[in-house]
Amino acid sequence: MEHYICITCGTQYSASTAAPPHCPICEDDRQYVNQNGQQWTTLAELRREHTNEFMPIDPGVTAIRTAPDFAIAQQAQLIQTSAGNLLWDCISFLDDATVADVQRRGGIAAIAISHPHFYSSMIEWSRAFDAPIYLHADNRPWVMRPDDAITFWEGDAQELLPSLTLVRCGGHFPGSSALHWADGAGGKGALFPADTINVVADRRYVSFMYSYPNQIPLSASAIRGIVAAVEPYAFDRIYGSWPGSIVAEAAKAAVRRSAERYIAHIEG
Numbered sequence: 001m002e003h004y005i006c007i008t009c010g011t012q013y014s015a016s017t018a019a020p021p022h023c024p025i026c027e028d029d030r031q032y033v034n035q036n037g038q039q040w041t042t043l044a045e046l047r048r049e050h051t052n053e054f055m056p057i058d059p060g061v062t063a064i065r066t067a068p069d070f071a072i073a074q075q076a077q078l079i080q081t082s083a084g085n086l087l088w089d090c091i092s093f094l095d096d097a098t099v100a101d102v103q104r105r106g107g108i109a110a111i112a113i114s115h116p117h118f119y120s121s122m123i124e125w126s127r128a129f130d131a132p133i134y135l136h137a138d139n140r141p142w143v144m145r146p147d148d149a150i151t152f153w154e155g156d157a158q159e160l161l162p163s164l165t166l167v168r169c170g171g172h173f174p175g176s177s178a179l180h181w182a183d184g185a186g187g188k189g190a191l192f193p194a195d196t197i198n199v200v201a202d203r204r205y206v207s208f209m210y211s212y213p214n215q216i217p218l219s220a221s222a223i224r225g226i227v228a229a230v231e232p233y234a235f236d237r238i239y240g241s242w243p244g245s246i247v248a249e250a251a252k253a254a255v256r257r258s259a260e261r262y263i264a265h266i267e268g
């Protein structure tokens, strides 16, 4: 029995004797099936050629990324607080060196993941660090490796650790969530919205999409819902899911300004 991993989206599946026939994450119109057909790998195979890199970003924020790139090449972010460490979002690759490196940084008290594209090998990470996983209940249909380690939270907000709160935004997925860190950005507050609020090339702006690879926009009402969801939270900085995708300051104004610009375009 193997836990197969889709090479296109990086999602790991429940154990099976043969590779699954389909990847519902890739077949969903937010993603795409590999042009060469559905292909699978395993952690054992990945360990022959990959490593994880740790990139300190700010005090208490470290990005963890796989090299060479795998699947959609996102980064996980380890947020270190005096009450324990949170792993925000997840990646497919995990090995003993990564476990040792994270343990040196204080381990992981909890794992929270924004949306299904980053569920990756979450159960492997949970087992390695004995850490519970928090996912929004509205995204439950996209969990491809169900496990007792997963807690499905409901409603609009869930505090995980002191100063760390999950905020349901919707949009990209019904349960798409951001992480708010009240103590982040030197006490001005920081937001980790993944691609629910995606930092774009012009770092003064963000964007909002139903599908990034297939370029399908969101409606004005969905975008207004995202802006309203984060409005009650103070934040000056946004940490995105890919290297360098940071809105360094005045990020809340950037979200408002970006939403207005986007809605003006889609409404003509």
Ligand SMILES: [Zn+2]
Residues within 6 Å of the ligand: 006, 007, 008, 009, 010, 011, 023, 024, 025, 026
């Ligand atoms: Zn896939």
Ligand SMILES: [Zn+2]
Residues within 6 Å of the ligand: 115, 117, 172, 195
């Ligand atoms: Zn996504």
